[in-house]
Amino acid sequence: MMPLQLLATSPVNLNHRGHYLHWGVIQISVANLVVISLMLLLFAAALLLPFPKGRASR
Amino acid sequence: MTTTAPVASSPVVRAERAPQPSDGSWQGRNREYDLLKEFVVALVVVALLAAGLAALFSSPDEHQVTLTSWSTAAPTDFVATAATELDGTSGTATYGAPYTRTPDAAQKIGPVSLQHIAGVTHPINTSTDFITGPLASLPGDPTVSAALAQWTAASAAQQQSWSGSYDAALQKAAGNDPAKVAPGSYGPVPTMLTGLLRLAQAGRLDGALLLQGSFYQTDYTKPLLFIADGSYLADKGGAEHLAGEQWGMMNETGSYPGQAWLWLYTFWYQVKPFSTSGNADALVMVVMTVLSIGLISVPFLPGIRSIPKWIPVHRIIWRDYYRNTGSSTS
Amino acid sequence: MTLLEDPTGPQGPLRAATWTGRLRDRATKSFPPEQLLPDRQPIYVASWIYVFGVATIAAFLVVLATGTLLAVQGPQWWHRSGTGHYVNSLHLWSVELFMAFMVIHLWGKFWMAAWRGKRAMTWVTGAVCFFGSIGTAFTGYLVQSNFDSQFISTQAKDGLNSVGIGSRFNVMDFGQMLMWHIFLLPLIVGAVVLVHVLQVRRRGVVPPFLVHPIDLPAAPDRARP
Numbered sequence: 001m002m003p004l005q006l007l008a009t010s011p012v013n014l015n016h017r018g019h020y021l022h023w024g025v026i027q028i029s030v031a032n033l034v035v036i037s038l039m040l041l042l043f044a045a046a047l048l049l050p051f052p053k054g055r056a057s058r
Numbered sequence: 059m060t061t062t063a064p065v066a067s068s069p070v071v072r073a074e075r076a077p078q079p080s081d082g083s084w085q086g087r088n089r090e091y092d093l094l095k096e097f098v099v100a101l102v103v104v105a106l107l108a109a110g111l112a113a114l115f116s117s118p119d120e121h122q123v124t125l126t127s128w129s130t131a132a133p134t135d136f137v138a139t140a141a142t143e144l145d146g147t148s149g150t151a152t153y154g155a156p157y158t159r160t161p162d163a164a165q166k167i168g169p170v171s172l173q174h175i176a177g178v179t180h181p182i183n184t185s186t187d188f189i190t191g192p193l194a195s196l197p198g199d200p201t202v203s204a205a206l207a208q209w210t211a212a213s214a215a216q217q218q219s220w221s222g223s224y225d226a227a228l229q230k231a232a233g234n235d236p237a238k239v240a241p242g243s244y245g246p247v248p249t250m251l252t253g254l255l256r257l258a259q260a261g262r263l264d265g266a267l268l269l270q271g272s273f274y275q276t277d278y279t280k281p282l283l284f285i286a287d288g289s290y291l292a293d294k295g296g297a298e299h300l301a302g303e304q305w306g307m308m309n310e311t312g313s314y315p316g317q318a319w320l321w322l323y324t325f326w327y328q329v330k331p332f333s334t335s336g337n338a339d340a341l342v343m344v345v346m347t348v349l350s351i352g353l354i355s356v357p358f359l360p361g362i363r364s365i366p367k368w369i370p371v372h373r374i375i376w377r378d379y380y381r382n383t384g385s386s387t388s
Numbered sequence: 389m390t391l392l393e394d395p396t397g398p399q400g401p402l403r404a405a406t407w408t409g410r411l412r413d414r415a416t417k418s419f420p421p422e423q424l425l426p427d428r429q430p431i432y433v434a435s436w437i438y439v440f441g442v443a444t445i446a447a448f449l450v451v452l453a454t455g456t457l458l459a460v461q462g463p464q465w466w467h468r469s470g471t472g473h474y475v476n477s478l479h480l481w482s483v484e485l486f487m488a489f490m491v492i493h494l495w496g497k498f499w500m501a502a503w504r505g506k507r508a509m510t511w512v513t514g515a516v517c518f519f520g521s522i523g524t525a526f527t528g529y530l531v532q533s534n535f536d537s538q539f540i541s542t543q544a545k546d547g548l549n550s551v552g553i554g555s556r557f558n559v560m561d562f563g564q565m566l567m568w569h570i571f572l573l574p575l576i577v578g579a580v581v582l583v584h585v586l587q588v589r590r591r592g593v594v595p596p597f598l599v600h601p602i603d604l605p606a607a608p609d610r611a612r613p
Contacts, residue, residue: 010113010114010115010116010477011113011114012114012115014115014116014312014314015116015118015312015313016312017297017298017312017313018298018299018309018310018312018313018314019313020299025328026305026328027304027305027328028305028308029308029309029310029313029315029316030313031310031313031314031315032309032315032316034315035315035318035484039491039492042488042492043437043492043495043496045436046435046436046437046439046492046496047371047375047435047436047437048374049436051378051434051435051436051438053434070596070598070599070600081506081591082504082505082506082507082591083505083591083592084592084593084595084603085603085604085605086430086431086595086599086602086603086604087431087602087603088428088430088431089428089430089431089433089434090427090428091426091427091429091433093425093426093427093429093442094425096439096442097442097445097446100439100442100443101446101449101450104443104446104447104450104482104485104489105446105450107481107485108450108454108478108481108485109478111477111481111484111485112477112478112480112481113474113477115477115481116473116474116477117473117476117480117481118534118536119466119467119473119476119532119534120534120535120536121534121535122534122535122537122538123535123538155549155552155555156549156554164550165549165550165551167551172551172552173549173550173551173552173554175552176552176554176555176556177555179555179556180555180558276561276562276564276566277558277560277562277563277564278560278561278562279560279561282541282542282560283542285538285542286538286542291538291539291542294535295539295543298539300536300539300540300543301543302543306543307543310536311535311536314480315484317522317525317526317529318487319487319491319522319525320522337550339546339549339550339551340551343550343551344551350519353515353518354511354512354515354516354519356498356503356511356515357503357507357512363501365498366498366499366500366501367501369499370597371499372499372500372501372596372597375435375437375496375499375500375596376432376435376596376597378432378434378435379431379432379434379596379600380596382600
């Protein structure tokens, strides 16, 4: 088996029925919720984390 | 440009009240910023992230449904669907444009039906395209051939009477089981549908529906419509949370993230008036078109374009700049 | 033969006489090299939110590269080869990253009101890229040739048919969707991305709502180049 073919068998198996959350009319898969939460987290981090100071231009 | 000299405290002023160059360009202080380095680093990071995520989670590849797998796994659903294709009562047979000329089937936006105006560009006669055509093109069983000959020789009214009564009887039969259909005047219909089931289970119907007289083919409209008319595909999709009323557009098979960016599109299908409207697809399309044009036009929409001024997230983004007293080194 | 005066003669450069020359003059006027590839940015460009534009472009290139790899051995390769499946996974996850970075970039630009100062068309082309990318991703889901494609195409046909689009754009025609996914839509999105980036380079990064007087063109105490 080639190394890349080994990579095709993933250590985390997501090929099982997904988990879904329900709040009234809202239904969302845990996977989508994780993705959206990570995006919001990244956005907040991008706003709040200090940006390294570059050199002032000459 | 000399920009490093510290300057005494200089309060910030509203940009729009300040004299600005006519082309909107920045005339103030700058600092070194290596765009190419930023791009190369981003490219490496994104490539490594994608490689890592792909290695860790792989990607979904749920097996396709074929006419063979459907007719084998759910023969009663297959025959019940075939009966509706034959008597012209299936979803496809009554769809309207672009497949059939069914009156009043097209969705409307107010008084206008764009679906109807666009016309029947992929004409489908479910009876001949899905049932009798494939049966005729795949001879083999003499009893089926005889039944087909009887069907072809009969008048349209006779065909409708046979297929309509058989479809009705099949729906009443326990478990929609063809073996439990009450006796009646069905003509050659039961033999034809049993013959079609055998063809499908033997794997001969998939090719017959796809090719339809052509050697090369890439258009799966007919086999897909036939499969989608049954409840097997719908049940399988429902179990994977892919159905329209399950926010299915943004979901994916298995436990993978799906097209989360379609959240707003799929949202409308969950609420009234769309969730109960016969014109839901057309109405949601209109709403999403208007909203999409709205997003594109944000710079020109009074009110919307002022939200960033009213909710000053910019004070966080530019906090270093606002805080500094005019010295570029601070 | 009539001799004409050299347009770049002693009187100085005149308007170029040829289409080629006029295009060159216009391009160099709109995009002088130091503006096209600047090594300095305004002092306020100091936040991690600024990296999401470039991250989106980086992810777009990874999407294009992995899609190109998938194209080499054709649309069925990934079903029968472990390597092919891994390349498909790379394509999927780079798309997830691309869409996520693009949306975060969009959020950032909204809160900066980045359309100010003659930058409206930059916002417009960016939003068009967003919708173009959604369309491209959608056609990608249609050409996986698995259960997902079957279900998505038989559902999506209703939306497209209801407004007449389905009469010409048939989501159940694998050949047509493959053409749209690997040629037409990437070409359109790629072209609009290029215009978007050029617009950003032309106008520069949008300034803050509030500016220090020292950064205004009229500032008397600011040294001019």
